[in-house]
Amino acid sequence: METPITTTDDREKTATGISRRRVLQSTALTTGVFGLGLPLSSTTVLADEHTDGRIDTCNATLDIVLALDYSGSIGSALWGDIESGAESFVDVLNDDNQLGVVTFGDTGKAYDFGTQEYLLLAQDGTTDNRPAMKAAIPGVAPPNENGTHMAAALDLADDILDGQGRDGKEVIVLLTDGEPNYQNGIVGNGSNPPEDEADGTVGGVSGYVPTATTGFDPEGDGDKTYAYTGGSTGTDAVITDGERDETEAVATVAKADGTRIVAVGIGSGVDDDYLRDRIATAPEDYVQVANSSELGAALRNLLSEICDECDECEDEGLLAKYEFECVETVDDECVAYDFVLETGDESLVSYTAGSYVNKDGEEFEPMTATFDTGYCTVYAVVKAGRGLEVQELVAEDGQVTAEYIAPHAISFVAFFCTEDAAEAFAESFPSNRGGGPRAR
Incomplete structure (x- = not known):
């Protein structure tokens, strides 16, 4: 546990x-x-x-x-x-x-x-x-x-x-x-x-x-x-x-x-x-x-x-975007959620089912989500609630972990090579217009 x-x-x-x-x-x-x-x-x-x-x-x-x-x-x-x-x-x-x-x-x-x-x-x-x-x-x-x-x-x-x-x-x-x-x-x-x-x-x-x-x-x-x-x-x-x-x-x-x-x-x-x-x-x-x-x-x-070998990330576009969504239903009721590739290339950033941690005492409320990549550093746009945040993620043993935006759980994570590309994506997202990205 x-x-x-x-x-x-x-x-x-x-x-x-x-x-x-x-x-x-x-x-x-x-x-x-x-x-x-x-x-x-x-x-x-x-x-x-x-x-x-x-x-x-x-x-x-x-x-x-x-x-x-x-x-x-x-x-x-x-x-x-x-x-x-x-x-x-x-x-x-x-x-x-x-x-x-x-x-x-x-x-x-x-x-x-x-x-x-x-x-x-x-x-x-x-x-x-x-x-x-x-x-x-x-x-x-x-x-x-x-x-x-x-x-x-x-x-x-x-x-x-x-x-x-x-x-x-x-x-x-x-x-x-x-x-x-x-x-x-x-x-x-x-x-x-x-x-x-x-x-x-x-x-x-x-x-x-x-x-x-x-x-x-x-x-x-x-x-x-x-x-x-x-x-x-x-x-x-x-x-x-x-x-x-x-x-x-x-x-x-x-x-x-x-x-x-x-x-x-x-x-x-x-x-x-x-x-x-x-x-x-x-x-x-x-x-x-x-x-x-x-x-x-x-x-x-x-x-x-x-x-500890890794590659420098040089791609100019979106690498991969993962949505947290229903992956199993029983009698029309969702009984399991996980991150699923919505768009992009999973060979660049991949996800293993179940690689997230819930908030304490909650279910299907991801506080962190871990992804596999061969890149040394990637920039993630994390959406939680209506908020968006650009996070710089440095790979350790081929893995990066995106974090929640308190107090909300993660709803999607999108990956880019550069901070500029991540910020541009965040700024263009409808819920974030006028507010600008929160970078850290």
Whole structure:
């Protein structure tokens, strides 16, 4: 049972808010850890958390693939930090987040949690799958390999999200200490080069595909293979423009599908310009961690930023207008009311039935109404009684809440991108002519 909210005329006016993502973007050019101007420590956390330390900001449609560089240049000391950082990332996942793991060295490999199951839900009923996710992260340092098959890792990760993602936020987090470097050949079912650990293990962890004997089938339509021609024909470790270009092309395809790529450069030998400008979805999606021991904190903050992503609202017209009206009758008598879309686009601002709170002790008298939106900020025209009010609503976790105009209940809410558009709508409304809008 919801705790009633006291109605009063002495409501505090909410100051203009700013989303966490906008804060991060505004500080992206300042000095600081990974280019976001944020000091890192093991206690640096930006998101609200459960008491068990898990991030509590993501909705139920966030799917992430961790693509971990497992090439020889990583070394044992650096790999220990990567393993620890990746495991701490798993620890703070929301219950409704899904995660997949890909490693890449001489070739790329996806971890199969079951039978062609490449994404795992953090909490599945009563089962906590985080230990299984951690088990997919190799526990020993990479072998002495020359290759860094970043292109294969991106292909594998993108197809996992395409085939088994939930069509919500889909993110590849690519961790590397270098640039793409690989031999030409087919990654997939039974081809050489490249071939790597044909027994289906990585770092002693079983369950990795593709190998020379096991297929990769994330979409359930047959084994997939990937041919690469931009690399070398031998074991030459020199990084070429062909490798850079082909890997960028793979990243471009993934981004065109709507997959967000966050590139994390570890150490001082990373080509920041390449990862930031040609692989990451946007410049602010490049994270540079000079000290690998701080990777865990960086990934923790990264999840906060991913979860709090929103878009600037630029539409010039009405986004959506919701009326509070009868939705169920019995014997010609209305027995249920709710907000119903009257006009506009519910993909811009949507409503889930029952997402309103009544006045204390009243029925069908909405005092607040909560809506879902991908925008950072919207302006709502709220009608209650004969009054109209323009309210600036700053999204929190993808939701905005309109409030009543005391002492009357809400009868409709109309949404706009700008305050000017909202005020113009309010001024044109018949009951408000001559009075002007009340803005807050």
